[in-house]
Amino acid sequence: MTKRKALYEGKAKTIYEGPEPGTLIQYFKDDATAFNAKKHAIIAGKGVLNNRISAHIMTKLEELGIPTHFIRSLNMREQLVREVEIVPLEVVIRNVATGSIVPRLGIEEGEIFHQPLVEFYYKKDELNDPIVSEQHILAFGWADPYELEEMVHQALRVNDFLTGLFSGIGLRLIDFKLEFGRIWDEDGEVYIILADEVSPDNCRLWDSKTGERMDKDRFRQDLGDLVEGYQEIAKRLGLIPASGIIEGGSVNEKIAEQLEDIENAQAKERKLRAVKKTKPGRKNS
Ligand code: ADP
Ligand code: AIR
Ligand code: ASP
Numbered sequence: 001m002t003k004r005k006a007l008y009e010g011k012a013k014t015i016y017e018g019p020e021p022g023t024l025i026q027y028f029k030d031d032a033t034a035f036n037a038k039k040h041a042i043i044a045g046k047g048v049l050n051n052r053i054s055a056h057i058m059t060k061l062e063e064l065g066i067p068t069h070f071i072r073s074l075n076m077r078e079q080l081v082r083e084v085e086i087v088p089l090e091v092v093i094r095n096v097a098t099g100s101i102v103p104r105l106g107i108e109e110g111e112i113f114h115q116p117l118v119e120f121y122y123k124k125d126e127l128n129d130p131i132v133s134e135q136h137i138l139a140f141g142w143a144d145p146y147e148l149e150e151m152v153h154q155a156l157r158v159n160d161f162l163t164g165l166f167s168g169i170g171l172r173l174i175d176f177k178l179e180f181g182r183i184w185d186e187d188g189e190v191y192i193i194l195a196d197e198v199s200p201d202n203c204r205l206w207d208s209k210t211g212e213r214m215d216k217d218r219f220r221q222d223l224g225d226l227v228e229g230y231q232e233i234a235k236r237l238g239l240i241p242a243s244g245i246i247e248g249g250s251v252n253e254k255i256a257e258q259l260e261d262i263e264n265a266q267a268k269e270r271k272l273r274a275v276k277k278t279k280p281g282r283k284n285s
Contacts, residue, residue, distance in 0.1 A: 099217075
């Protein structure tokens with residue numbers, strides 16, 4: 001194997017230099033962390049499942065015209081992506097009350113919101129990713145008004161699409177977190193595209209019938225075996241065989257390696273959309 005340069009060692013992924021300028025390789029690790037990495041475990045199969053699930057969802061989002069960093073899967077743990085300048089924000093969409101918002105606002109767990117709630121958190125581990133307002137984002141220059149509008153617009157489109165996708169396989173999309181990044185074209189025009197991953201690490205998914213938690217809350221709150229939940233999601237999405245990918249506590253590599261190219265047939269020239277540089281029409285009086 002050729003020696004590649006690791007550019008960034010994250011909590012759940014390692015980022016390697018890509019084969020061409022402007023590309024990166026995302027390696028999905030088996031590490032699970034919570035509470036800003038105060039809780040940590042290695043869970044066999046998590047990386048393979050998140051790689052597969054995220055590749056599938058990013059491909060579907062591209063089909064809807066939502067630009068993403070995903071180029072193609074490389075193997076069971078790695079995907080090729082476009083290198084972006086990450087906007088230092090976590091964009092969280094909530095449909096139902098759970099997690100950090102419950103104690104923060106003293107609301108009832110399970111309350112359904114009148115409309116999807118969009119929240120922003122400043123991506124800064126040292127500060128435990130504090131919640132911020134649009135005014136903070138603009139005042140500190142983390143994004144400009146057009147970028148902000150674009151991120152909210154795309155995040156709500158992702159919410160609509162994923163709510164339907166998961167509802168079709170008996171899962172409720174409770175909330176999720178997205179990260180966006182910037183890329184520039186030759187004319188210096190900036191594009192906002194969806195980056196990072198969309199997986200049960202950053203989406204809360206409850207079984208529609210039983211309410212069972214299928215996502216990373218299994219690990220955060222010790223609710224059950226994490227990989228079992230992730231496998232169930234992948235099975236319902238038709239991404240892995242009904243027998244699963246784990247055998248005797250470790251990944252069956254023969255099965256897992258075959259998962260990689262299922263979606264690559266669909267990987268095609270990505271269409272990009274520029275963020276508008278003129279005042280959005282709907283803001284005009
Ligand atoms: P963390 O940094 O929170 O530990 P991860 O372990 O998931 O998170 O590491 C992946 C890192 O790569 C994140 O910091 C994320 O913002 C960044 N990233 C995701 N996609 C891209 C991309 N296309 N280009 C550059 N950086 C990216
Ligand atoms: N999230 C936030 N930071 C990291 C992640 N993964 C995701 C959670 C949840 C949503 O954002 O997975 O789906 C809201 O999290 P919380 O903890 O603020 O309730
Ligand atoms: N991944 C983050 C952490 O390690 C947050 C979380 O998912 O709970 O703290």
